[in-house]
Amino acid sequence: MALVLEGIYRSFGPVRALDGVSISVAPGECRALYGGNGSGKSTMGKIASGTLSADAGSIRVDDRPLAAASPASARELGVGITFQELSLIPELTAGENVVLTDLPRRFGLLRDRKAEAGLAAGELRKVGLARVADQRVELLQTGEKYLVELAKALSRRPRYLIIDELTATMHASEVETFAALLAEFLANGGGAFFVSHRLPELRRFCDTISVLRNGKLVFDGRLADVGDGELVQWAGGGQPDDAAAITSPHAGKTLMRLSGIRPLASTPPFDLELCAGEIVGIGGLPDQGQKSFLRLIAGLRPPRDGEAARIGDEPLPLGSSAAVAAKGVSFVSGDRDEMVFAKRSIRENMLAPFVSMKGRELPGDSEITAALDRLSTRHAGIHMPIGSLSGGNQQKILVARCLLMNPRLIVAEDSTKGIDVAARNDVHHLLRDLAHRQGAAVVVTSSEDQELAELCDRVLVFEGGAIIADLSRSAGTLSAQTIVSAYMRQERAA
Amino acid sequence: MLRPVWSHSAFPAGILALAALLFALAVNPGLLTTASMIGWSSSQLGLWVVVLGQTLALMGRGIDLSVGAGVSFVNVVAIALFETGYPLSAVILACVVLGLAIGAANGTLIGILRLNPLLATFAMSFVLLGLTLQIRSAPGGMAPMEAVRFMNGASLGIPNAMLVFLGVLVVWSLIAASDFWLKLRATGADPQRAWNSGLPTARLRFASYMLGGGFVGLSGLFVTLCVGAGDPLFAQPYTLLSIAGAVIGGVALNGGSGSGFGAVLGVIFIGLISDVALGIGASPFWQQLIVGCVLLAGLAAVVLSGGWLKARNDRISREMLAGGGRT
DSSP states (O other), X not given: OOEEEEEEEEEETTEEEEEEEXXXXXXXXXXXXXXXXXXXXXXXXXXXXXXSOOSEEEEXXXXXXXXXXXXXXXXXXXXXXXXXXXXXXXXXXXXXXXXGGGOOEETTTEEOHHHHHHHHHHHHHHTTOGGXXXXXXXXXXXXXXXXXXXXXXXXXXXXXXXXXXXTTTOOHHHHHHHHHHHHHHHHTTOEEEEEOSOHXXXXXXXXXXXXXXXXXXXXXXXXXXXXXXXHHHHTTSOOOOOSSOOOOSSTTXXXXXXXEEOSSTXXXXXXXXXXXXXXXXXXXXXXXXXXXXXXXXXXXXXOOTTOEEEETTEEOOTTOHHHHHHXXXXXXXXXXXXXXXXXXXXXXXXXXXXXXXXXXXXXXXXHHHHHHHTTTOOOSOTTSBGGGSOHHHHHHHHHHHHHHHOOSEEEEESTTTTOOHHHHHHHHHHHHIIIIITOXXXXXXXXXXXXXXXXXXXXXXXXXXXXXXEEETTTTOOSHHHHHHHHHHHHHHO | OOOOGGGSTTHHHHHHHHHHHHHHHXXXXXXXXXXXXXXXXXXXXXXXXXXXHHHHXXXXXXXXXXXXXXXXXXXXXXXXXXXXXXXXXXXXXXXXXXXXXXXXXXXXXXXISOOOHHHHHHHHHHHHHHHHHHHOSSSBOOOOHXXXXXXXXXXXXXXXXXXXXXXXXHHHHHHHTBHHHHHHHHHHHOHHHHHHXXXXXXXXXXXXXXXXXXXXXXXHHHHHHHHOSBOTTTTTTHHHHHHHHHHHTTOOTTSSOOOHHHHHHHHHHHHHHHHHHHHTTOXXXXXXXXXXHXXXXXXXXXXXXXXXXXXXXXXXXXXXXXXXXXX
C-alpha cells in the first residue's frame, strides 16, 4: 500500500528534468518533496498526478499501475493534486469548480443544481469558504483561491495528495486551516507529497523528505536527520540569508514624494516619501491595499482623485505604465503569467522593457549574459524560449533585467513567490545591490513577514489601505515579530 | 444568489434587438401582423437555429466556418431525397443524421486530431461546398408542398416557423442545463486547467462540434421546408452572420462564456436591421453599407458596455464578499 514512482525519466527538449528518480509515500505519511528551482520536484508531482507523462518509469498506486498519463485516470486511482498554478476555471463559481468533475445529475444528463450546491457547500465549508460558493473564482483573493483548490482536490476523497506550493501565498490563518485539513487527511490514512521551499513549513508538516537536485534524488530519509544548512545547500548552494544585512550608505536623499495616496477607495489619503538607496517593504494581512499601492507607483492602475507622485524633480505620470517606466521605474511581479513572454527567448524577455524607453541603446548579448551570471541561473543559452526554464529561473531573469535598465525605482510585487531559498537569496542580493550600490529605491511586498524583515531597511504595515506601523532597521524596530504584532493588534481590535 | 438582469451576457444584445424592433416598427407598422411575421420568421428560422450550433463551437474555444456550407449541403441532399421519393419523416431523420455526421467530422479534426479550428472548418467548408455543387449546381427542385405550406403558415395567429423555433429552444435549454454544458464552458475558458482537473477535454470538444452539427442539420431541414427548394449557395452568408450574431449576443470568441439565447438575440438584431435598411427604401447599394455600419456600432456597443457592466458587477460582488468577510 503506497504511491510508488519508480525510475522516472523526463526531458524537456535538451534539458533533462528527471534522471531516474524513485520515490514513494505510504498512507499516513507526509513526505516533503524538496529541491531548488529546476530540480524537478514540480515535474515529479505532475507525473505522479498524471498531468505530465514520464519518458520512462512506472507509477503504481496501491499496486495498481497508472497506465496512461491523464489526470482523470490518476484521480480514478485515488491521486489528487493541488496545482501551484491552480486548476480552477476563473469564470466559473467556486462551487462549480469544486464539483466540476463529479457533477450530480438528474436523468443522467441534466445538472442537479440543488444537489450540486449542497455538495459544493459541504466541501467548501471544510476550508471555511462556504460563503464564496456562488462567487466566480476570478473575484477571490489569492489565498482563498488556493484553499478552494485544496477543497477541490479533497472533494474526490483521494488516498494520495500532491500539494504543490499551496501555502506560498497563504496568510497565517489560511495556513492553519490547511494544517488542520492535512492532519485529518493523514489521520484517515491518506498519504501526501508536500512540495515547498519554506523550511519552517516542511519541518512542521513533514516527517520524511526526498531531496531532488538537478533531476536526481540526492537524499531520502527522515527530515529530523537533516539540518537547515544542508537543506539550503541541496537547494542550490549558498548559505541561509543573513538577516543582519548591510545598511545603505545612500539612504537619506528623498527620491520620490507621494501625496494623497489612497490604496483603497474607502481610506483617507496619506503622503509618503521614499528615499534613494532604501528598501521599503509593504506588509500586513493579505489584500490590505499593498497591491493597489504598488500598482499605482508602477503606473499599472489609474490614480484616484488627488493621488500624485514626483520622482526626483519631475512629476511621475501615474496611470501610464509606459510613461512611468520611461521615468526609470521597473516593475517585477511574482505572477509569471503576467510578466513573461513564455514563447519568446530569454534575450527578448530581458530587452522587453527597453521598448518603452525610446532612445536608449539596447544592451548587447555580453551584458545580458553578465547580468544572468550574477544570478547563477541555469539556462541552455539566451536564445532559448524563457518558458523552457523552471518558474524560479524565469523569476530570476525578470529581476536580472532590472540590472540592465539601471532604474531609479524598483517595484517588486511578491517577487520571490514560489522560488527556493538559494534563488531567493540571489534575488535579495540583487535588490540590495540595486539599492545600496546603485542608489535605487526599492519597494517590495512579500507574503512572508520573515522575508520582509530580512530584506528591508524599512517596513510599512498596511491595514485597510492605511499605514498603521512604520518600522525601520536603523531605529531597531524591525523584525518579523514586530511586523506580525503590528497587524495582529489591529486584527484583534477590529 | 439572484443576479441582476443587466449582468447577464445577453443583456446588451437584448437591448439592441429591442431597439431594432422598435425602429423596425416605426418604419413598418405592419410588421407585427401575422402575414408579415410569417414572412420574417420563415426567412430567418435557418439562421436562428444555426447560430446555436455556432455557439456550441465557440463555447469550447472553437469556431465553425463550415456552418453555411453545411446548411446548404443538407438543403440540397434533402431536396435530392424528396425527389427520389423518400417521405418527410425519413428526410427529417436524414437531415439530422447528416448534420451530426458533419459535426462529428469537424469534431474529430479539432477535438481528437487537434487541428486549428479556424483552418479545419474553413477547409471543411470547401469540401462541403464541392459536394453540394456536385449534387446541385443551380437553385431548383421542390420540397413537398404541404410541408412548405405548413412552415409558411400560422396556428392561432402565431407563425409555425416561430413555434418550431420554440421547440428548438426547448432542446437548447436542455443542453444549457446539462453537465456537459458546464464542462464545455470550463474547457473553453481554460483548456489546460480543465484537463488538469480531470475533464475529458478532447471528448468534450468533439461533442460540442457534433452537437453543433445537429443544429446545422436542423437548420438545413428548416431552410429546405421554408424555401421549398434546393440552393447550393443560399446559406453561405450564415457562417459569418452566425459568428457576428453570437458575438453581439455576448458569446466570447475565445470561449467559456455567453449563452445560446444571447446568440439568438444577436442574429435577430442583425436580421432586423437588414429589414429596416430594406424598409426605409434605401437603394440596394446603400443597404449593405447601412447594415455594415449598424453592425459595427452594435458590436462596439456590446464590447464597450460588456466591459463596463462586468467591471461594475465584479465590484459589487467584491464589496459583498468583503462585507461578508467582516461579519
